[in-house]
Amino acid sequence: MLISIFVGLCGALLAFSLKKLTEFFERFLFNIASNYSIGIILFPTIGITAIYFLRKYAFKNRKNKGITEIYKTLDQRKDHLPLFKIPSHYINGFLTVIFGGSTGIEVSTVVAAATIGNFAYKKDLCAKIYKTELICAGVTAGVAVLFCSPLAGWLFAMEVIARKINRTLVIACTCSALASWLFISLFDNKPLLLYTIADWNWTAFPFFIILSLLSGLLAVYFTLLVTRIKGLFGTISNNFIRVNLGALTVGALIYLYPGLYGDSYDALHEVLHESIKAPGVSFFFLLIITMLKPLAASLTLGAGGDGGVFAPSIVSGAFLGLLVASIGNAYFSADLIPLNFALVGAAAALSASLSAPLTSLVLICNLLPNGYLLFVPIALGTVISYFFSKKLLPYNVYSYDFYLTAKQ
Structure with a gap:
């Protein structure tokens, strides 16, 4: 002890x-x-x-x-x-x-x-x-x-x-x-996000389920990107080419979309603030960050950078949640709360990426002072995405299953 x-x-x-x-x-x-x-x-x-x-x-x-x-x-x-x-x-x-x-x-x-x-x-x-x-x-x-x-x-x-x-x-x-x-x-006792959950509505459940399934798909996409890009870079014997090919590509992506810089938590804060203050962030921007964050992370790791799937999964999942909420509000008049969907998306993507639904549930609930008000939809998201991703792909790149597969 x-x-x-x-x-x-x-x-x-x-x-x-x-x-x-x-x-x-x-x-x-x-x-x-x-x-x-x-x-x-x-x-x-x-x-x-x-x-x-x-x-x-x-x-x-x-x-x-x-x-x-x-x-x-x-x-x-x-x-x-x-x-x-x-x-x-x-x-x-x-x-x-x-x-x-x-x-x-x-x-x-x-x-x-x-x-x-x-x-x-x-x-x-x-x-x-x-x-x-x-x-x-x-x-x-x-x-x-x-x-x-x-x-x-x-x-x-x-x-x-x-x-x-x-x-x-x-x-x-x-x-x-x-x-x-x-x-x-x-x-360091301040929560990472200073927003507060107002409420959530049971009528949003169908959209939470859709988001959970998409998050599982996003995690599988991320896993395949990491494994394929690492494999591809592993075939490059020239160290100068391997490092610069990956790093310059990441730099070009950051030049086009500065929100991809580093862990992207600051970019997420800014977009969440905009979405809460005046909903209407571009669908295309939300989609492109959702898809490019796993790509940029995979290229970083392939080039020799240090890191993992925590931050990319949380950020891309949150942007996916904002995208689902925006589409639901724009085309289905669903009156969805963007912040709620960002948190459920982050938890669901992290759960599928780490094969850790309980960790993801508690971690995301603790990001806000009253995050446990979303306990039910976040729990739903983490479980659905976890099992759906397992059906699509039996392992993820940071799971014990993947370790055993690589070992064999």
Whole structure:
């Protein structure tokens, strides 16, 4: 219990520092890039090129492989997450996002925090049977601080990383979640979205179901893009071509649609504000961001950037929700509330992308002060999208099923 609290506090500090540094420098560099207009095309190249040289010279050409690294070390007790994974994921995730790489820092944070737990285990700070518990304690804290939700961190560790529940896991993750809760209360207790839910209507249910099915389809589209583009870039032996082909393409997309810069949370805030203040955001804009965000994220990862599917899934799902609400209001006079549909879309897309309906439900409900008013439609969305995506594709790129498939 004591070691879990210690790991949780270390993971919380790591996540907090990476979150705040990334937010500050992402906005700072985006403002600089905006002043030079076409120069923004080069920004992702700067970040990913820096990552390439760091990987080659500082980290001895050892690549980061995301959550699959955690699965590997949990499956093979003698395999460990080496300590360099902490600076590697921390720095690479930071550089990817602040220079416009269209992913997020969530997966980088998860693996780095898991490495803290693994390091505590390797130092024989507790019994040898508690490797999974300490790794999950680190993961709990990382996700909890990123989204200001200890419960979401707890569920993510159980649902996605451990994929089981037992007494010792519950104790370790709960201790870490409590440490994270204390850290959040002292340093970062504001919800990520400052809007409030007014209400929702049962007559919107058919549109919620349609949105959920489309979100499952969006997650499958994202998974196929990531696997195919990573496979395609893996065939390019020339490092210069591989890095610049992906990074310059991402830069060109950002030049055309600046909302694709970095994790795109600021762009989502702006569009949500416009939709709430004066509904009428262009259908084409909402559709193009919904489709291009997964593409930009896949190209970023293919070129060598660090990151995962958290931010792209949340952002593209939210834009899809706004699109469904806009179409429903324009052509069916449905009187749908855009904010509600953005949240349901974000939760549904994240649920299908991570194979984690419970985590997605709690995480999205905690984005707003009174987000649990949407508990029923968000729960519906996460479950429908999860099962529908499983019917279309039995795995996603960050699932344990995909890890087993790749391993075979």
